[in-house]
Amino acid sequence: MIVAGVDAGAAAAKAAILDSERRILGRGIARTGADVVRAAERAFRAALEAAGLQEWEIGVTTATGRGRFRVTFAAAQATEIACHARGARFRYPATRTVVDIGGQDTKAIRVAPDGSVADFAMNDACAAGTGRFLEAAASVLGVRLDEMGSLSLRSREPVHIADACAVFVESELLDHLARGRRVEDLLRGAHRAVAGRVAVLVRGIGAEPEATLTGGVSADAGMVAAIEERLGMKMNAGPDGPFAGAVGAALLALEKTGNHVRTRD
Amino acid sequence: MTALKRLMADWYRDLSEGEGPVVYLPVGGNVAELPRACGFRVFFPEVNALQCALRKVAGEFILRAEEQGYSPDVCGYVKSDMGLAASGGSGPFGTIPKPDILLCTTSGCSTTLKWFEALAGIHEAPLFVLDVPSVRDGAADPHALRYVVRQVEELASVLEKIGRRKPSRDRLAETLERSRQAEDLWMEILDSARAKPSPFDAFFEAVFFMAPITVLRGTPECVEYYRAAREEVRGRVAEPERRRIVVDGPPPWPHFRAFRDLFKRWGARCVASTYVRVGGDWDEGFRHDPSRPFESMAEFAARCYTNRSLPARRAILEREIRRFDADALVIHSVRSCRPYSVGQACLRVRDVPTLFLESDLADPRHFNEGEMRTRVDAFFEVAR
Numbered sequence: 001m002i003v004a005g006v007d008a009g010a011a012a013a014k015a016a017i018l019d020s021e022r023r024i025l026g027r028g029i030a031r032t033g034a035d036v037v038r039a040a041e042r043a044f045r046a047a048l049e050a051a052g053l054q055e056w057e058i059g060v061t062t063a064t065g066r067g068r069f070r071v072t073f074a075a076a077q078a079t080e081i082a083c084h085a086r087g088a089r090f091r092y093p094a095t096r097t098v099v100d101i102g103g104q105d106t107k108a109i110r111v112a113p114d115g116s117v118a119d120f121a122m123n124d125a126c127a128a129g130t131g132r133f134l135e136a137a138a139s140v141l142g143v144r145l146d147e148m149g150s151l152s153l154r155s156r157e158p159v160h161i162a163d164a165c166a167v168f169v170e171s172e173l174l175d176h177l178a179r180g181r182r183v184e185d186l187l188r189g190a191h192r193a194v195a196g197r198v199a200v201l202v203r204g205i206g207a208e209p210e211a212t213l214t215g216g217v218s219a220d221a222g223m224v225a226a227i228e229e230r231l232g233m234k235m236n237a238g239p240d241g242p243f244a245g246a247v248g249a250a251l252l253a254l255e256k257t258g259n260h261v262r263t264r265d
Numbered sequence: 266m267t268a269l270k271r272l273m274a275d276w277y278r279d280l281s282e283g284e285g286p287v288v289y290l291p292v293g294g295n296v297a298e299l300p301r302a303c304g305f306r307v308f309f310p311e312v313n314a315l316q317c318a319l320r321k322v323a324g325e326f327i328l329r330a331e332e333q334g335y336s337p338d339v340c341g342y343v344k345s346d347m348g349l350a351a352s353g354g355s356g357p358f359g360t361i362p363k364p365d366i367l368l369c370t371t372s373g374c375s376t377t378l379k380w381f382e383a384l385a386g387i388h389e390a391p392l393f394v395l396d397v398p399s400v401r402d403g404a405a406d407p408h409a410l411r412y413v414v415r416q417v418e419e420l421a422s423v424l425e426k427i428g429r430r431k432p433s434r435d436r437l438a439e440t441l442e443r444s445r446q447a448e449d450l451w452m453e454i455l456d457s458a459r460a461k462p463s464p465f466d467a468f469f470e471a472v473f474f475m476a477p478i479t480v481l482r483g484t485p486e487c488v489e490y491y492r493a494a495r496e497e498v499r500g501r502v503a504e505p506e507r508r509r510i511v512v513d514g515p516p517p518w519p520h521f522r523a524f525r526d527l528f529k530r531w532g533a534r535c536v537a538s539t540y541v542r543v544g545g546d547w548d549e550g551f552r553h554d555p556s557r558p559f560e561s562m563a564e565f566a567a568r569c570y571t572n573r574s575l576p577a578r579r580a581i582l583e584r585e586i587r588r589f590d591a592d593a594l595v596i597h598s599v600r601s602c603r604p605y606s607v608g609q610a611c612l613r614v615r616d617v618p619t620l621f622l623e624s625d626l627a628d629p630r631h632f633n634e635g636e637m638r639t640r641v642d643a644f645f646e647v648a649r
Contacts, residue, residue, distance in 0.1 A: 081639070
């Protein structure tokens, strides 16, 4: 049976389609904007197109993410914690710690050797230390999200950013710009501020290697470097990171169909 | 619930229409029996702020207080009450009477002292501060108790002067005896949660059941309420439960139903909670005692939950988890209540799955249902 996972996230919706052999057949992504339902549908349709499939060919769909209860075509829902843990282990099977930095949430998840979630911690209700903070910083500095990483890595004199608050960052960055600080140094400072927040969560759950970074921000090389520096720990990261939640949701859908024997990895 | 609503309505009616001097008291570790025996009508600003939060009017009062310069970080109860005062003192329950005296006990919450100072200024009424030393590990030191007893004695003469009525020993003994009876009955109800499945939810229900012991302790109506409530709980057929949880912290009153439903969905029954004991620590055997009137009131003031150290509070949680055979701990940390929330994350109990949640007890702005649900669902998914 062919299954799908849809991650209706705060910043972007992602979808992944898997066959019963756990092969990824297609993936899709769409900006969430103000309409969670339509974004989830667009991501799902993009994944179908990439897989060359029709909607009726999908057996079960599981939804995750903040908007999971609005994904009307999903048969079941699961939290991002369960899905990112599965998605991270799918790509990096030895993963014991998952850091998911999304548009609005940051989560640290400790995974037991058998693949089950042992503990997790999340940022509190505000968006400090999440993708939203980095978006705000990029907007003030006039850089695109996909060039933040390479610019940040070029920094020679990183600027200390007091807090990873998505609201205060604007005035703080403007202040630094007025004093002549360079954009790449400010980006590095922003990445470090997020890494500081992430470290609090990760240390709280007791991180163990290997660690894997997932979520929309995991594609940002500057963020990966800042977290590695802060935690003193190598992070698995790559372009698949943003899809980890959707892949995890699809794996859960596969477990539901009974076609696949759960291997807990 | 109807009986409870009637009791609360009567309490408010007596305050706005009744006769006799009025005293303002905090909830934690108060000595309500003494002013009650002296003929005072007893008002609790915290309970009123709670009612405003529950009825979703606190948000407006809080904004009103912030307009006056109260910071977003100040306790939501305080701001709700200050906003109410700035709006002429008329809330959803009628007009709150001005106090003839404010009596603040320091063991429940340190912010209350500043709150009562502000209220004393607004109403130009005297403020009596009952200074209660910290008991840390729970055993009240005899010197500390003597220190409190001396102040309660002094308070008696102050109340006599203001109320123009001498506190008779018999009347005080009678009041204390009624407190003791209500405390026995309340503990019996809370203990019923030891049954499996539990017929009673010791948090989502108990936070309402605790209202009479909080505002009417020492009155015949209070004893009557708990006698009837005990019979009602005894006659219940318990609904099935899937999880047995212990809860630390107050509920988010403006979003009470949404919060309750997050747990209900998972079949979680709360079997013990610390919030229902913020008034006093009856579950550790304390009872008001007519034969030791001042001493037992002093002891009550000292042994209040937030007057304890974090290790002592963790020991209470550990004991409750064992005694009620719970399988998970839920810590709800509220921004407003520093005596409750500072260090609360350190109360995790070894080998017991613990869920840590943050919002507020009065400020509706600090609750995000989607984010809260992700945490609760993930917790029960993991701990399944």
